[in-house]
Amino acid sequence: MARFHDVLIVGGGHGGAQTAIALxxxxxxxxxxxxxxxxxxxxxxxxxSKEYLAGDKTFERLHLRPEAFWRDRAIDLVLGARVDFLDPTLKQVVTTGGERFGYGALVWATGGRPRRLDCEGGDLAGVHAIRTRADVDLLRSELPAARRVVIIGGGYIGLEAAAVLRKFDKSVTLIEAQHRLLARVAGPTLSRFYEAEHRDRGVDVRLASTVSRLVGAEGRVNGVVLASGERLAADLVIVGIGVAPAVEVLRQAGALGTNGVLVDDRCRTSLADVFAIGDCAARKSRFSPTAVRIESVPNANEQALTVACELTGRERDHDAPPWFWSNQFDLRLLTVGLSDGFDVEVVRGDPATKSFSVVYLREGRIIALDCVNAAKDFARGKSLVANGVLTTPGLIADVNIPLP
Amino acid sequence: MSKIIVISRDGEERAIEAENGLSVMEAIRNAGIDEIMALCGGSCSCATCHVFVEAGGETLPPPEADESDMLEASAYRRENSRLSCQLTVSSALEGLTVRVAPEE
Structure with a gap:
């Protein structure tokens, strides 16, 4: 017999939890x-990748809600279980342990799995990802004995980890395949700024550089060999090269989508009564003309609220622009909107002061801002992006003139 | 432990026991009050833990620039607005009364 739930949520991350809370x-x-x-x-x-890696926060402080909360709200937590089959006709899922769960509505919120290096040596001990508590506990347990760390991937995870490890005075080399850091998510000005900051603080940044294999002894990594032939000694390797959306089960059940699973504006997949949210869901919005997956907590929360409203018959018209934050060293980055596809980037303020913003325009409209130690611009920028405000570079470059 | 009084959006008043050293945001969340989203987990990046300090806040340090800048974007900012993630619980705050700000 299958256990039945009116709403069954697969995935216990931010999106899954917020769906239940909001319901x-x-x-x-x-x-x-x-x-x-x-x-x-x-x-x-x-x-x-920040306070927990640095040891500044205990795990107890990371709980989204105290354990009693879930009980009090009659939200069943089925933990340590993975769903590996979905029957959309019977409206049931099956876990790897063979347990069946029936549903009225299914919310798929499984996020993604860190992409692994598919080169030789990618599975050696001492090669780490940063996605789960278990990942970071293992990483932290090996840190004291490590002096030289190689980080593969110059995205936010890699950069945040580099910042923490420099605080611990580790020797850090960061390898990025593109010609600049953060190439997938930011414009060149921001990339150059972070590159300079990381170099200033002793991170050996290698751009346009790829890994050909990892080498080790007795099953444990001790070096990274680059495509150039150079060999870097490494006591520890951290891989931060993105996540692969965890949607195989949905796709096998027939859900459409090429990058993750495709959802409509209400987060419905092509399967009846099956929703998908967060990192694994690709959605069009007024901030993105093509369906995109957005890997961020605010996006997962936003979509969770959308689904919760849909399931409780509430209208939810406001669709906040995507936003994100990243803390590295003493730099607090706040970003709003999606800069992909910008045609002009306007630098507002002087990056040398470590407080500035980059405003991205497309056809004269503000589509995104990256604000470094400039929370005021971010706060203002949310509504500029939400409204797609028309402007000209001259109006927004001068920090002495408030944003429109 | 210090006692903090939280007034929810529907006006209900609750006294909660808050652990010294945690933020007021964490104390509210741990007490099972779920009106505070605290999306960014307390890193002063989202303003979803906005409260009005109604009483007992005399010993609180004034907001730093970041907090003030984040609050500035709120449609509901008042003189006594604070981000609860930036307030640290201590015995000096015994009896602090905060009201959860409206949802943006």
Whole structure:
């Protein structure tokens, strides 16, 4: 016999947890369960590459809600279980342990799995990802004995990890395949700024550089060989080269999508009564003319609220622009909008002061801002992006003139 | 532990026991009050833990620039607005009364 829940949520991350919380807030009285493949109740992931890695916050402080909360709200947590089959006709999922769960509505919120290096040596001991608490606990346990760390990937995860490790005075080399850092998510000005900051603080940044293999002894990594032939000694390797959306089960069940699973503006997949949210869902919005996956906590939360409203018959018209934050050293980056496809970038303020913003325009409209130690611009920028405000570079470059 | 009084959006008043050293945001969240989203987990990046300090805040240090800048974007900013993630619970805050700000 399958256990039945009116709403069954697969994935115990930010999106899954927020769906359940918001359903109860909206007065949903049906049964709710969250199936998560990690042993812990839902917790915050962003600190994993920041305060938790640095040891500044204990795990107890990362819980999204205290354990009693889930009980009190009658939200069943099925932890340490992974769903590996979906039957959309019977409306059931099956876990790897063979347990069946029936649903009225299914919310797929599984996020993604860190991409692994597919080169030789990628599976040696001492090669780490940063996605789960278990990943970071293992990484931290090996840190004291490590002096030389090689980080592969110059995205936010890699850069945040580099910042923490420099604080611990590790020797850090960061390898990025593109010609600049953050190439996928930011414009060249921001890339150059972060490159200079990381170099200033002793990170050996290698751009346009790829890994050909990892080498080791007795099953443990001790070096990274670059395509150039150069060999870097490494006591520890951190791989931050993005995530692959965890949607195989949905796709096998027939859900459409090429990058993740495709959802409509209400986060419905092509399967009846199956929603998808967060890192694994590709959606069009007024901020992106093509369906994109956005890997961020605010996006997962936003989509969770959309689904919770849809399931409780509430209108939810406001669709906040995507936003994101990253803390590295004493630099607090706040970003709003999606800069992809910009045609002009306007630098507002002087990067040398370490407080400035980059405003991205497309056809004269503001589509995104990256604000470094400039929370005021970010706060203002949210509505500029939401409204797609028309402007000219001259109006926004001068920090002495407030943003429109 | 210090006692903090939280007034929710529907006006309900609750006294909660808050652990010294945690932020007021964490204390509110740990007490099972779910009106505070605290999306960024307390890194002063989102303003979803906005509260009004109604009483007992005399010993609180004034907001730093970041907090003030984030609050500036709120449609509901008042003189007594604070981001609860930036307030640290201590015995000096015994009896602090905060009201959860409206949802943006």
């Amino acid at each position: 109860r807030q909206n007065g949903f009285a049906g049964s709710i369960a969250i199936i998560g493949d990690e042993p812990e109740p839902p917790y915050e992931r962003p600190p994993l």
